[in-house]
Amino acid sequence: MTQVQELQNRMSLVEQKIADACKRAGRRPEDVQIIAVTKYVSVDTTRQAVAAGMRNLGENRWQDAAAKWSAISGENDAGADAGPIWHFIGSLQTNKVKEVVGRFTYIHSLDRLSLAEAIHKRALQLDIVVPCFIQVNVSGEQSKHGLAPQQLREFVQSIMPYSGIKPIGLMTMAPLDADDEQTRAVFRGLRVLRDELTQLSSDYADIQHLSMGMSGDFEMAIEEGATWVRLGTILVGKEEG
Numbered sequence: 001m002t003q004v005q006e007l008q009n010r011m012s013l014v015e016q017k018i019a020d021a022c023k024r025a026g027r028r029p030e031d032v033q034i035i036a037v038t039k040y041v042s043v044d045t046t047r048q049a050v051a052a053g054m055r056n057l058g059e060n061r062w063q064d065a066a067a068k069w070s071a072i073s074g075e076n077d078a079g080a081d082a083g084p085i086w087h088f089i090g091s092l093q094t095n096k097v098k099e100v101v102g103r104f105t106y107i108h109s110l111d112r113l114s115l116a117e118a119i120h121k122r123a124l125q126l127d128i129v130v131p132c133f134i135q136v137n138v139s140g141e142q143s144k145h146g147l148a149p150q151q152l153r154e155f156v157q158s159i160m161p162y163s164g165i166k167p168i169g170l171m172t173m174a175p176l177d178a179d180d181e182q183t184r185a186v187f188r189g190l191r192v193l194r195d196e197l198t199q200l201s202s203d204y205a206d207i208q209h210l211s212m213g214m215s216g217d218f219e220m221a222i223e224e225g226a227t228w229v230r231l232g233t234i235l236v237g238k239e240e241g
């Protein structure tokens with residue numbers, strides 16, 4: 001079996017699990033999109049993943065992503081249309097905004113005003129609008145990035161003037177050591193925050209998406225309303241080095 005076939009098999013397995021989770025929740029599988037998180041794999045495996053039909057790629061550090069981006073999307077001008085869609089899913093340092101914005105279509109980790117301002121400015125230079133997810137630390141775990149739930153409303157209000165940013169949803173991660181019940185509560189909490197926000201004002205109507213769920217917990221995330229799941233290990237694997 002070639003690596004592409006192996007990746008396609010993994011993809012089918014994941015799609016089946018997504019379909020099952022959607023069925024349990026009374027949702028449509030078309031409403032759940034998959035981001036293949038390639039941070040643990042090589043440039044070559046990332047290429048194979050694209051060849052296997054994975055359209056959305058996620059990376060969490062610019063330092064590690066740069067070589068992959070250049071190899072896969074950097075070499076031809078037509079790349080942006082034909083190639084994969086890149087998602088920046090890790091915490092984003094303000095000094096990396098210049099590199100990331102314009103190369104990565106989506107940013108999933110908008111968590112502070114200084115970052116919003118930097119993305120906005122860069123977007124204006126490039127004459128683009130950057131769809132962003134606002135990262136929320138639903139669990140309140142110390143080590144996690146993201147806004148506290150009670151900061152969300154004010155934050156959303158304060159980024160509305162930034163025309164280079166289009167907030168399209170919320171993102172969260174469950175704590176690593178959480179049990180199923182705690183994990184589900186985190187995902188449900190993000191959905192409730194989304195519902196509250198969209199009901200608050202028609203200005204926030206576009207903040208619909210929920211980026212939540214990783215290899216270990218995506219089925220639960222889908223049951224709780226995830227519209228984007230970020231899958232590394234289960235989908236493209238994990239390589240040493």
Ligand SMILES: *Cc1c(COP(=O)(O)O)cnc(C)c1O
Binds near residue numbers: 039060089216232
């Ligand atoms: C690494 C990572 C993932 C994917 O993790 P897996 O457990 O391998 O699926 C998803 N989201 C973020 C933010 C990550 O950093």
